[in-house]
Amino acid sequence: MFDTISGRLGEVFARLRSKGSLNEADVDSSLSEAKLVLLEADVNLAVVKSLLARVRHRAVGTEVSSSLTPGQQVIKIIHEELITTLGRQAAPLARGSKSPDVILISGLQGSGKTTSAAKIAAHLSSRGRHPMLVAADLQRPAAVDQLQQLGDRIGVPVYSDKKHGPERLARMSVKEARRSGRDVVVNLPCAGRSSAWRAV
Ligand SMILES: Nc1nc2c(ncn2[C@@H]2O[C@H](COP(=O)(O)OP(=O)(O)OP(=O)(O)O)[C@@H](O)[C@H]2O)c(=O)[nH]1
Numbered sequence: 111m112f113d114t115i116s117g118r119l120g121e122v123f124a125r126l127r128s129k130g131s132l133n134e135a136d137v138d139s140s141l142s143e144a145k146l147v148l149l150e151a152d153v154n155l156a157v158v159k160s161l162l163a164r165v166r167h168r169a170v171g172t173e174v175s176s177s178l179t180p181g182q183q184v185i186k187i188i189h190e191e192l193i194t195t196l197g198r199q200a201a202p203l204a205r206g207s208k209s210p211d212v213i214l215i216s217g218l219q220g221s222g223k224t225t226s227a228a229k230i231a232a233h234l235s236s237r238g239r240h241p242m243l244v245a246a247d248l249q250r251p252a253a254v255d256q257l258q259q260l261g262d263r264i265g266v267p268v269y270s271d272k273k274h275g276p277e278r279l280a281r282m283s284v285k286e287a288r289r290s291g292r293d294v295v296v297n298l299p300c301a302g303r304s305s306a307w308r309a310v
């Protein structure tokens with residue numbers, strides 16, 4: 111997601127970079143394009159509004175640096191405000207005292223649990239961890255297949271067994287992770303009230 115956002119924002123602001131002088135209309139037209147890019151990437155509307163309001167306030171304000179053109183100045187402001195919005199410090203995932211770490215994902219129906227589980231697993235793989243996805247949503251038909259397809263796409267093993275309920279599956283998945291050398295288990299039970307909560 112960040113690659114897409116940065117590529118598209120880069121295109122929007124590349125047009126400003128070359129300008130020797132900027133008027134409010136230049137800034138406003140770039141910011142409204144930036145707003146679309148951010149909203150299409152699912153950034154929260156309140157976050158987008160506040161970020162762009164701060165950028166606009168500073169960009170049409172008084173900050174002038176002799177070493178930068180106005181276009182470059184706006185890009186510098188956006189860069190700084192993006193850092194402020196995202197946070198200056200990365201917060202790594204906390205590691206448990208014993209392996210594997212277990213991440214349990216719950217949330218309302220259709221809120222993006224399965225997709226997020228695959229994204230987390232892909233991210234962890236890219237950081238050198240060895241995740242395993244657990245398909246413990248045994249109620250919705252095709253839920254296991256959906257996760258299996260995502261797992262295949264990102265090269266992460268998916269553990270499931272339709273013979274057992276979510277709680278048993280959660281326990282078994284931890285054993286299987288230890289046996290197969292996976293150091294993070296991303297478990298997706300069916301619902302917040304699932305008994306798999308108790309098993310981890
Ligand atoms: N735009 C957008 N769509 C998303 C995002 N995450 C998931 N989706 C889509 O939302 C729909 C539901 O996502 P899932 O990951 O299946 O949601 P879920 O919570 O696992 O759904 P259930 O298992 O049915 O409760 C799918 O069509 C996804 O492609 C996201 O970050 N942005």
Ligand SMILES: [Mg+2]
Binds near residue numbers: 223224225247
């Ligand atoms: Mg799901």
